[in-house]
Amino acid sequence: MRRLFSTACAILAAGVMPAFADTDLRAAAQDFFEPIPLSPPSLDGNIVSRTRVDLGAMLFFDPRMSRSGLFSCQSCHNVGLGGDDGLETSVGHGWQRGPRNAPTVFNAVFNIAQFWDGRAADLAEQAQGPVQAGVEMNNTPDRVIATLESMPGYVDAFAAAFPGEDMPITFDNFALAIESFEATLITPNARFDQFLQGADSLTEEELRGLAAFMDEGCVACHAGVNLGGQEYYPFGLVERPGADILPVGDRGRFAITQTVTDDYVFRASPLRNIELTAPYFHSGTVWSLEEAVAVMGTAQLGADLDERDVSDIVAFLRTLTGEQPEVVHPILPVRTDATPLPETDF
């Protein structure tokens, strides 16, 4: 995929990408994009059993996984809000602010790596991050394990989810269970997916938006099943946006690789359900999808998209909203006298 996109980028840079004829639009789209599958994918190194998914749901929704007893995965990745929290940057332990906008958990399983800078290889690795981050859940692996071991409900659920293991309650298994649940949070059957599958499910305006999305070059970075989430690009490829949108202190993937070519490099945002997940960008400072599209045009493509292009592209982006997952709120295990007490002092 990297090669295809790089080639596309080069073509774009040279300005030679041809406009798509209407008749070829579906075929061209099918070359670039894939529908969200109807069922969760299998996972490398994880067994997505019913017991493991159910355990993962409990862990995902349990605020006792945080030091304060106030935050769970659900706090920042709300299954009722498109899988994120609708805040510029999240609020965590002691009312501290997280450094970046919380990305959606929906369809995250299809991303090449997790976090804005891709520093976690998969959802299991990701799940070990926020629980330990001082500005988020501010917990420690030992305290998480002690909490889980104190409750018979969790002891039984881990034994069922990790059969045959001598010590099923581990921090790695905690993460694998959460990954199993999160992999079920996919949003198939968007109108755009119906279009990819042959249905005439898009309006004229939305079709124009799709054509513009490909013509103008958005597709160079936002392709594949998630229309993004596959590759890393400098934010400000053509023109760096202002510090209100691209804060100078956050150099993106540079912090991971210490490589100068990774300065201000971020993973291209997946665009699935994008109308549900304002505000936009890693800084979370842009609330309007129209503005976000215009900023991308200028910063990444060097294109001053006119009003009609923007509104067409936004209309197309709204067709990426799929069926939201139906999640039954889990009943969480009862604490015991051995359960660590919440620590809300700050």
Place this chain on the structure above:
Amino acid sequence: MRRLFSTACAILAAGVMPAFADTDLRAAAQDFFEPIPLSPPSLDGNIVSRTRVDLGAMLFFDPRMSRSGLFSCQSCHNVGLGGDDGLETSVGHGWQRGPRNAPTVFNAVFNIAQFWDGRAADLAEQAQGPVQAGVEMNNTPDRVIATLESMPGYVDAFAAAFPGEDMPITFDNFALAIESFEATLITPNARFDQFLQGADSLTEEELRGLAAFMDEGCVACHAGVNLGGQEYYPFGLVERPGADILPVGDRGRFAITQTVTDDYVFRASPLRNIELTAPYFHSGTVWSLEEAVAVMGTAQLGADLDERDVSDIVAFLRTLTGEQPEVVHPILPVRTDATPLPETDF
């Protein structure tokens, strides 16, 4: 009911209440207690329609009802945690602490009034409180209305839930919808309820605990369908507990009635699902159910319950855990450019 309990209290105070013979135990219990019904009750002044319940669920789970966008009713009344938050006192806007332990929302519809001091007549009146409290959700009715009116999803849901009304989006209707949803959060079919209905569902220890609960006089304040929640009593009727448990600054119902006989008076706690809702008392300072029972014995009954009495009564109290409500997390309406932005500054 007030008269019956007062009489029971007087009898208790005189020390003349007879021990219950084992054979009479079920009959005696049936005199004092009622099972949780299988279906939600009807509500005075509210129409519990499907559309209204569904709207109420959306509002209950929507963090955008708070100024910060971080807190919803669910934050402190978690449907996965027995209907409360498992914290001493709740954490709210700006990491402020609430003054009292969050009571469970489960079966709250059966309480005579809401809050520890009964200052709200019903769940609808209650629902207007935390959303405005500076230390909780810190919002205003106007800002709630503006938020709701900005989202077509809410405009449609209010129109469906309040048919025939010219302006369905009002702060009162907001509260009525939440009340409608909360009234569905009942926990029938506890083993104790099965016993009341004729089944031999309790162990010897639990039956001894039930007998002690009535013999020792707990039943004088904790009776009815919720085993409490019906009347107001001074905390420290016989002996005032220490300030760690009964902080001197919180004079309970006195703040509402300005009547000296209401000094340190609180609504007797409902005991349904009590094993799920630690920590205990309005101060939330007691984590063990055994300790809570012992404190009640000393403070309210002047009885030094021995270890076996306490463990029997606790065994009985654990039979009050009913079927927890199954709640599908609602999909919340999409914001628009007119939706007020979250205000997380503090």
